[in-house]
Amino acid sequence: MSSSMTTGVSSRKADPRGSGTGVEDAPLLQVRDLHVEFRTRDGVARAVNGVDYSVRAGETIAILGESGSGKSVTAQAVMGILDSPPGFVTGGEILFKGRDLLKLGQDERRKIRGSQLAMIFQDALSSLNPVHSVGYQLGEMFRVHRDASRKEAKARAVELMDRVRIPAAKERVNDYPHQFSGGMRQRIMIAMALALEPDLIIADEPTTALDVTVQAQVMELLAELQAEYNMGLILITHDLGVVADVADKIAVMYAGRIVETAPVHELYARPAHPYTRGLLDSIPRLDQKGQELYAIKGLPPNLLRIPKGCAFNPRCPRAQEICRQEVPKLFQVTEDDGTELAGRGSACFFWKETLHDA
Amino acid sequence: MAEPILEVRNLVKHYPLTQGVLFKKQIGAVKAVDGISFELHKGETLGIVGESGCGKSTLAKVLMNLERATAGEVLFKGEDISKLSGAALKAVRRNIQMVFQDPYTSLNPRMTVGDIIGEPFEIHPEVAPKGDRRKAVQDLLDVVGLNPEYINRYPHQFSGGQRQRIGIARGLALKPEIIICDEPVSALDVSVQAQVINLLEQLQGEFDLSYMFIAHDLSIVRHISDRVGVMYLGKMVEIGSDEQIYEHATHPYTQALLSAVPVPDPTGREGRERIILSGDIPSPANPPSGCRFRTRCWKAEERCSTELPLLAVPSLEGPAAHESACHFAAEREVEQSAA
Numbered sequence: 098m099s100s101s102m103t104t105g106v107s108s109r110k111a112d113p114r115g116s117g118t119g120v121e122d123a124p125l126l127q128v129r130d131l132h133v134e135f136r137t138r139d140g141v142a143r144a145v146n147g148v149d150y151s152v153r154a155g156e157t158i159a160i161l162g163e164s165g166s167g168k169s170v171t172a173q174a175v176m177g178i179l180d181s182p183p184g185f186v187t188g189g190e191i192l193f194k195g196r197d198l199l200k201l202g203q204d205e206r207r208k209i210r211g212s213q214l215a216m217i218f219q220d221a222l223s224s225l226n227p228v229h230s231v232g233y234q235l236g237e238m239f240r241v242h243r244d245a246s247r248k249e250a251k252a253r254a255v256e257l258m259d260r261v262r263i264p265a266a267k268e269r270v271n272d273y274p275h276q277f278s279g280g281m282r283q284r285i286m287i288a289m290a291l292a293l294e295p296d297l298i299i300a301d302e303p304t305t306a307l308d309v310t311v312q313a314q315v316m317e318l319l320a321e322l323q324a325e326y327n328m329g330l331i332l333i334t335h336d337l338g339v340v341a342d343v344a345d346k347i348a349v350m351y352a353g354r355i356v357e358t359a360p361v362h363e364l365y366a367r368p369a370h371p372y373t374r375g376l377l378d379s380i381p382r383l384d385q386k387g388q389e390l391y392a393i394k395g396l397p398p399n400l401l402r403i404p405k406g407c408a409f410n411p412r413c414p415r416a417q418e419i420c421r422q423e424v425p426k427l428f429q430v431t432e433d434d435g436t437e438l439a440g441r442g443s444a445c446f447f448w449k450e451t452l453h454d455a
Numbered sequence: 456m457a458e459p460i461l462e463v464r465n466l467v468k469h470y471p472l473t474q475g476v477l478f479k480k481q482i483g484a485v486k487a488v489d490g491i492s493f494e495l496h497k498g499e500t501l502g503i504v505g506e507s508g509c510g511k512s513t514l515a516k517v518l519m520n521l522e523r524a525t526a527g528e529v530l531f532k533g534e535d536i537s538k539l540s541g542a543a544l545k546a547v548r549r550n551i552q553m554v555f556q557d558p559y560t561s562l563n564p565r566m567t568v569g570d571i572i573g574e575p576f577e578i579h580p581e582v583a584p585k586g587d588r589r590k591a592v593q594d595l596l597d598v599v600g601l602n603p604e605y606i607n608r609y610p611h612q613f614s615g616g617q618r619q620r621i622g623i624a625r626g627l628a629l630k631p632e633i634i635i636c637d638e639p640v641s642a643l644d645v646s647v648q649a650q651v652i653n654l655l656e657q658l659q660g661e662f663d664l665s666y667m668f669i670a671h672d673l674s675i676v677r678h679i680s681d682r683v684g685v686m687y688l689g690k691m692v693e694i695g696s697d698e699q700i701y702e703h704a705t706h707p708y709t710q711a712l713l714s715a716v717p718v719p720d721p722t723g724r725e726g727r728e729r730i731i732l733s734g735d736i737p738s739p740a741n742p743p744s745g746c747r748f749r750t751r752c753w754k755a756e757e758r759c760s761t762e763l764p765l766l767a768v769p770s771l772e773g774p775a776a777h778e779s780a781c782h783f784a785a786e787r788e789v790e791q792s793a794a
């Protein structure tokens with residue numbers, strides 16, 4: 098599997114002392130060779146097949162992928178909110194501040210969840226409880242985790258709503274979720290995630306349900322708060338535009354594997370995996386007006402029947418015999434003269450050629 | 456320019472808000488579409504962009520006569536179709552078809568693909584006589600790039616992109632002249648979107664179709680459209696060729712919308728100037744007086760709250776001279792989304 102390779106790539110980038118845990122400046126979160134499967138009536142769907150990545154304080158990593166690529170499932174496994182059954186973590190480690198979360202009991206994980214590790218969901222309306230006021234739901238964080246009194250909790254809720262710039266927070270604290278607009282609800286979700294000043298936030302498609310002008314407001318707010326609290330941020334999205342705006346580094350997922358990792362500027366300038374290349378090429382560009390758009394042929398694979406070899410091979414313009422036989426590991430990407438490109442990896446046998454074409 | 460195939464004049468759609476059960480009285484109206492005029496020419500694609508709640512989907516429904524217009528006219532080849540009913544409406548509808556956003560809910564799960572695509576022929580038997588229908592449906596499947604042997608399958612056996620192709624085949628069945636596409640690719644994966652866009656463009660050339668393409672993804676709209684209209688709160692605020700709108704926008708809302716779109720290129724992202732609008736779209740039941748955008752506009756002055764700006768060509772030079780509904784219409788350097 099690709100585990101040793103990836104860890105190598107990420108640790109080489111910013112942690113020259115190696116990936117020793119507990120060392121100062123060690124990554125906040127390290128996911129190593131994570132495997133998740135869903136046991137369904139129709140068979141076993143391998144949603145995540147050996148994923149490695151790491152996040153440091155203050156860093157934003159974007160996990161880019163289409164539906165079914167395993168990007169959300171990875172996040173759910175990290176948070177410990179995987180629906181189980183049918184979902185099971187079948188292998189790997191999730192090291193958070195050096196401790197393997199998968200070895201902790203439910204009580205301990207619950208203590209970490211919310212206070213040190215928080216998540217923002219895509220659909221704020223269905224993530225908030227419609228029968229409690231937003232003030233009550235925000236205050237719950239303090240009542241449960243900090244033993245605050247009801248009055249205290251409500252005061253803190255107002256503060257939080259101020260923080261995420263909800264106008265007239267004091268008057269609106271007793272309003273219910275349906276009384277807020279989509280953008281305001283997403284702010285409340287962000288406020289809830291920030292409540293206990295966690296070290297790491299996972300944002301799963303935080304702006305997909307919002308209009309572009311509101312999306313810009315919310316992303317700006319999120320970036321600002323992240324800088325203020327020096328938090329790690331995992332941004333899960335399918336939007337190449339949002340990623341280009343905020344991410345430091347990117348991991349592209351396909352069929353449950355990371356197929357490419359790279360710092361944001363390099364990924365867009367010189368992709369080293371044909372899938373990434375195809376995604377970038379299918380963005381409509383000005384000079385292509387009136388011409389046919391580049392389209393990746395075929396469909397994302399069914400996770401019950403992932404193709405043999407490289408999962409992308411049936412759709413890949415570069416596929417050779419070896420791609421149909423062997424699963425490519427995440428290769429270290431280098432320049433022609435062999436200089437290693439920091440933080441860059443590609444799970445393609447022909448990464449060199451792909452890099453050259455870019 | 457080709458002659459207009461569809462002319463919309465001062466189209467209004469208000470949904471009444473009522474109070475009381477027995478003696479209902481109207482206490483107001485949601486002004487979903489509030490006085491819109493534009494033309495659609497033969498063989499062209501008109502893109503309509505705007506945020507949710509701006510009335511773009513209501514506009515589509517009114518054009519299809521799925522909703523009755525409160526006021527105004529929709530002229531199809533010179534004939535007002537907004538007040539038609541019965542056989543006359545049925546005849547006109549043949550020529551205006553629709554492709555819906557969500558391919559998961561717009562196909563009946565209990566019908567086979569053959570029945571779904573063939574259903575329009577039941578209503579308009581003159582297009583395909585009974586004996587030829589199966590063949591006609593198979594041809595349509597072939598045209599949209601699906602295997603004609605799939606005719607007896609059910610929608611759940613297809614992926615999202617394939618389902619959207621089925622929806623497109625259904626829209627094509629009656630050989631319409633206009634197809635209204637309401638967010639046809641927004642429910643699809645990025646890698647599949649391009650396939651469907653290419654199909655739509657190819658069909659347009661093949662059947663000489665006119666499209667009204669409603670979407671919120673500005674880069675896709677730019678790619679496919681000849682002209683683009685921007686809507687805000689039931690009004691058309693700016694309309695022009697794709698270049699005029701994307702490169703020389705003069706309405707502040709269009710400028711804000713364009714600058715808010717995340718650019719899929721990290722180069723120079725730190726220096727990128729971005730207009731961040733404050734607040735949300737006001738309620739269409741109680742729109743602001745005067746210019747509807749003034750509550751979020753940085754250019755707003757006293758005049759904007761009293762005087763409704765009309766959609767007109769401002770006295771500007773070059774490509775900036777296109778219809779824009781702003782008292783202070785002027786160009787501004789806007790970061791391009793698809794450049």
